[in-house]
Amino acid sequence: AQIDTLDLVVLILLLVGSVAYFTKGTYWAVQKDPYAASYAAANGAKAGKTRNIIEKMDETGKNCVIFYGSQTGTAEDYASRLAKEGSQRFGLKTMVADLEEYDYDTLDKFPDDKIAFFILATYGEGEPTDNAVEFFQFFTGEDTAFESGATVEDKPLSSLKYVTFGLGNNTYEHYNAMVRKIDEAFTKLGAQRIGDAGEGDDGAGTMEEDFLAWKEPMWVALTQEMGLEERDAVYEPVFSVTEQEDLTPEDASVYLGEPNLNHLESGGKGPYSAHNPFIAPIAESRELFTVKDRNCLHMEIDVSGSGLHYQTGDHIAVWPTNAGIEVDRFLRVFGLEGKRETVIKIKGLDVTAKVPFPTPTTYDAAVRYYMEICSPVSRQFVNTLAAFAPDEKSKTELVRLGNDKDYFHEKISNQCFNIAQALESVTTTPFSTVPFSCLIEGINRVQPRYYSISSSSVVQKDKISITAVVESVRLPGATHVVKGVTTNYLLALKQKQHGDANPDPHGLTYSITGPRNKYDGIHVPVHVRHSNFKLPSDPSKPVIMIGPGTGVAPFRGFVQERAALATRGEKVGTTLLFFGCRNRNEDFLYQDEWKTYQEQLGDSFKLFTAFSREGPKKVYVQHQLRENASLVNDLLQQKANFYVCGDAAHMAREVNTVLGQIIAEQRGISSEKAEDIVKHMRSSGTYQEDVW
Ligand code: FAD
DSSP, rough: OOOOHHHHHHHHHHHHHHHHHTTIIIIOOOOOOHHHHHHHHHHHOOTOOOOOOHHHHHTOOOOOEEEEEOOSSHHHHHHHHHHHHHHHOOOOOOOEEEGGGGOOOOOOOOOTSSSEEEEEEETTTTTTGGGGGHHHHHHHHSSSOOOOOOOGOOTTTTOOOOEEEEEEOOTSSTTTHHOOOOHHHHHHHTTOSSSSEEEETTTTOHHHHHHHHHHHHHHEEEEEEHHHOOOOOOOOSSEEEEEEEOOOOSSSSBBBBBSSSHHHHHOSSSOOBBBBBBEEEEEEEEOOOOOOOEEEEEEEOOOTTTTOOOTTTTTEEOOOOOOHHHHHHHHHHHTTGGGOEEEEEEEEESSSSSSSSOOOOEHHHHHIIIOOOOOEEEOHHHHHHHHTTSSSSHHHHHHHHHHHHHHHHHTTTTTOOHHHHHHHHHOSSSSSTHHHHHHHHHSSSSOEEEEEEESOOTTTTTTEEEEEOEEEEEETSSSHHHHHHHHHHHHHHHHHHHTOOOTTTTTTOOTTGGGGGGTTTTTTEEEEEOOOOOHHHHHTTEEEEEEEGGHHHHHHHHHHHHHHHHTTTTOOOOOOEEEEEETTTOTTHHHHHHHHHHHGGGGGEEEEEETTTTTOOOOOOOHHHHHHTHHHHHHHTTOEEEEEEEEEETTHHHHHHHHHHHHHHHHHHOHHHHHHHHHHHHHHTEEEEEEO
16 A cells, blocks of 8 residues: 555654653653753643652652752752652652642542652742642642542541641741641641651741751651661762763753753744743943942843743843852862863653753853852751762861851851852862762752842833842851852943953953853843732822832832823822932932932922931931821822832831831821731732842
């Protein structure tokens, strides 16, 4: 029989389809490029991957799953560390799982000889992280419905044993809300918790120590419950890292810092998302401070033609590049300096181990673009590295650092060292025997940093502004200055754009032109994240905005928008802005612009300023707010929206307290009642925060 072309095409399609089906997409998505996989996942194409965790554990022979709900990578890092420890110390067959990748309606069938961990970060106002939204809704919403038809009264989770730890920040009202609510929901559904529901506090700066203190008694409880036996933990790599002699960095298949497969192969096509950044031109950049020793950047990022859209009040994420000086230090400390251009292929040794960044790559690119090499060091990681110390003396020192909390704080944390600086402080001999897998496991992948967009989409829909203060921090007692990764990179881009012969004032030396010069001409990888921090849809409603320092960023966008609407003849309600900084001659952001907005908005715009270092007494925005109590209260009674942006630790909290006091005094009601009103404003969305 003859086969014509159409038949042939159909046959090939069928064949490709069935291979894809039977391999569960492994060849296409997972093995080739994990970033491509998450990129595909983000676009709704999860070819053949099971979303049933029980099935997945059976298939892969696991008895312990560690789920994480993570926004900035810390919860994910803790999950990986627990997985490793569970496997090395207790022989558990562990796997780490992103909450987003599974369904929960079969959890009532979870076998009682297995264990599930839930490592849950709380985000913003007691909200789940982006990857935990569906999980959270399933268990805390009104319609928890299991596939089996079991109802809440049946205690459907009675065979589920779980361990849980939350990551929160006590400066927020809904401290560790995620872990608390999930723990409550699980208990109600009959699940059995092993150990305490741990809570780590980023606000107090004790997250790591809280985690370490929680996990030991948890392991004791778990060993008893599951009849496990502890053994001497020896380091076992999670990844195989093989040097590829047949590949050079010039080879088209080698990632030199490209964020994913799409960027490697097709130059970075859209749609753009948190998994696929747009390499955006920086249209304009300038310095906002007038002092020499501190910097605050205003940048205009051009998103025209990218398909990226934003609304006033949204966030933009910037994907940073590590400073050359730190890349060099890291490679030197781990004895990789001479091999920086060597191509490496990284593979998970276990089917469930996900390689955190694209491969094949080079040591240099991995360290420069993919690994968060500058972040604070964990005591546990120092302990792990002790086994690979180049000599007995440094080994003894690292073991002491790893085991003695106070000593570690004095020598490492308080100095704000990153991992390479920490090891350098112990010995100048390179740690050449550390397996690269150990470094991949112990160091997070680079996280994009978020910025509150400081422009209005009504005024400039294709140009996103950011207002970023350059982090340059010397903590009391520390000998060196911590240079923020992203903001110093942006500073270097700005210097370069202005033709500065020495674009790196601090000798940080960035690879400004990016992988394969793809960022040449001053580009930066970005994506947009939508937020609920929004102006009222009716512009005639009054607004009260509290934004000291860079907290003014979204309010510049808000005022810009209201001024534009007023110029078009729309009725715009009263617009109050409380701004604070040190000194009007040094760091008064957008000082001249406010005058233009004032002309456009007339008397309906009022700017109140607080300068903390001008007079003998420190004046902050909350003092100004109190001074204007009567006006603020009047506007609130006219249904004004109240916004706070900036420092979460002190300012936002104090503003909340002062607002309660203003309402109590002005309305002659008890402070309890006033606090209830503030709470109600928060829950109904008239009190909105954008804090960090
Ligand atoms: P990083 O390298 O991330 O360092 C940040 C800080 O961590 C350092 O200052 C230091 O205190 C500490 N640190 C770093 N390394 C170490 C170490 N080895 N040891 C000890 N401590 C260390 N910022 C703005 O300027 N403008 C905005 O409009 C803005 N909006 C934001 C909106 C949201 C929703 C969020 C979440 C954050 C926002 N931020 C904003 C903050 C911003 O995202 C970044 O956190 C900030 O710019 C610092 O980034 P970086 O990479 O320069 O510093």
